[in-house]
Amino acid sequence: MTTVETAIGTAKTMVLNMGPQHPSTHGVLRVLLELDGENIVSAVPDIGYLHTGIEKSCEDKTYSQAITLTDRMDYLNPLGNNLVYCLAVEKLLGLEVPKRAQYIRVMMVELQRISSHLVWLGTHALDMGAMSVMLYCFREREEILKIFERFAGQRMMTSYIRIGGVAVDPPAGWREMVKRFVDMMPARIDEYEQLLTGNQIWMGRLKGVGYLSPEELIDLSTTGPGLRAAGIPYDNRKLFPYSSYEEFDFDVPMRTESDCFARYLVRVAEIRESVKIVRQAMDKITDDGPIKADAPGIIPPQREKMKTEMEALIYHFKIFTEGFSPPAGEAFVTVESPRGELGCFIASDGSPKPLRVHFRGPSFVNLQALPFMVDGELIADSVACIGTIDIVLGEVDR
Amino acid sequence: MTQVAKESAGVVVERLRAWNPNAVSQVIEYRGQTTIVVPRQFLRAVALECKTNPSLQFNMLSDATCVDRFPVEPRFELNYQLVSIARVQRISLRTSVSGQEPVVDSLMPVWKGANWLEREIFDLFGVRFDGHTDLRRILLPDEFEGAPLRRDFPVEGKR
Secondary structure (H helix, E strand, O other): OOOHHHOOOOOOOEEEEEOOOOHHHOOOOEEEEEEEOOEEEEEEEEOOOOOOOHHHHHHOOOOOOOHHHHHOOOOOOHHHHHHHHHHHHHHHHOOOOOHHHHHHHHHHHHHHHHHHHHHHHHHHHHHOOOHHHHHHHHHHHHHHHHHHHHHHOOOOOOOOEEOOEEOOOOOOOHHHHHHHHHHHHHHHHHHHHHHHOOOHHHHHHHOOOOOOOHHHHHHOOOOOHHHHOOOOOOOHHHHOOOOOHHHOOOOOOOOOOOOHHHHHHHHHHHHHHHHHHHHHHHHHOOOOOOOEOOOEOOEOOOHHHHHHOHHHHHHHHHHHHOOOOOOOEEEEEEEEEOOEEEEEEEEEOOOOOOOEEEEEOHHHHHHOOHHHHHOOOEHHHHHHHHHHHOOOHHHHHO | OOOOOOOOHHHHHHHHHHHOOOOOOEEEEEOOEEEEEOOHHHHHHHHHHHHHOOOOOOOEEEEEEEEEOOOOOOOEEEEEEEEEOOOOEEEEEEEEEOOOOOEEEOOOOOOOOHHHHHHHHHHHHOOEEEOOOOOOOOOOOOOOOOOOOOOOOOOOOOO
16 A cells, blocks of 8 residues: 555645545545646555455365355456356366356346446446436346345345356246346436436536547556447457357447547447347246256255265265365456456366465456546546446455 | 457467577466466567567457465466457466566566556565566555465464
């Protein structure tokens, strides 16, 4: 962490401490701003206030125990974190997940993407002074959380995606529930756009603010809507498909302006695309079929089998006492989280506990671009830039 | 969107070997993922070649991380995940660093994005990066002692 004294500052400029307890820093981000009047000369982000050592804790847990920790990283995208971790473990194991489970996963992470973008839109509009949008966004997010509660028994820390599949079968009546949501959503997005897209104040606050060239963004490893708003079609779902995304028909929204307004437009368009994907996934998910891979010794056996089959009972005991041991090696997988490229690196030494688990958080990497984005802008613009980078401090600090 | 037919990772290895036969010491294939092991002194040169060679174009550094293989020496393994957006390809670079002298060339001169990724490794593993312009702790407080992600650092912390 950086102390104010060590930050840059000359007689002509002053240093302003923004955060860590500041509503527009979306958690506990601290930025040291060096100001010349109202213009930002330099900005030094200071992170680590939410560091919980998740990567270290994972090393002391068996592979299946660590899933619950991943929920708590990017707390607006717990299902996406579950997914990337499980994909990495499945890659180590060479495990094939049944198609039905893959489609359920896709549907859930796309609902999660919508809910994450809704929180972003609501809070960002609030930062910019448009309060009513937040109330509408949280109204719709509530419906998604209700769906998650029905599926997983939890609204936020779902741990629904497990190694080899998903935790439980979709609940009775899930189709009607999800259908009601996707039927409602397009009109609601129109409502937000009516409030914001043509709004003079909204445009005034966002247009031309926080520009970075596509080359700079790539050099800074920025991914996600921030990069797509600069005209680079980089989306892991299209370029490096996982979980059967290649079977889905959707567009990757893009803009070329690379300012805060373009990032807003990309995210709103992504909500529409996600609705399309959820619809397709609903059609693909059959009423019956496996939700877990067939891998004794790795996937816990069904309850009924444990009462009749000796092997099932032994496997159950072994999985929950000592875990399972993937072959030695390293796996790196990436998924497209609402914020960009979410990666998971796992090194196995052939023991039941991972040697190393590392998460490439898009929030962490994208935040690097902030000093370059706000350079020479006004103080008020720094809030717009922090907002449109869309950081979740749980993931930045892990 | 223009989808380029994916070339196999073997092509990358061939092109790197053609550029400098000493640059690749080992190639690891595991579950369809190619890792190129590079001698420590060649790391920055190989990274620069991967980025600037028009037939490779690995223009983005996706991730950098470290694995501590304590008590094996050299204990630290640095893994770099490279992406070529134009050629739709990923590749991993790896180099080993000893515990006695944990120093490696920084990749900041190649990709600015290496900045925070290397600061994180410096913070949590105590590996230093030569040529990094802003090597400070990033997640932990400045007065923290030790490198918590090393395998010889207890999970429950030092008391």
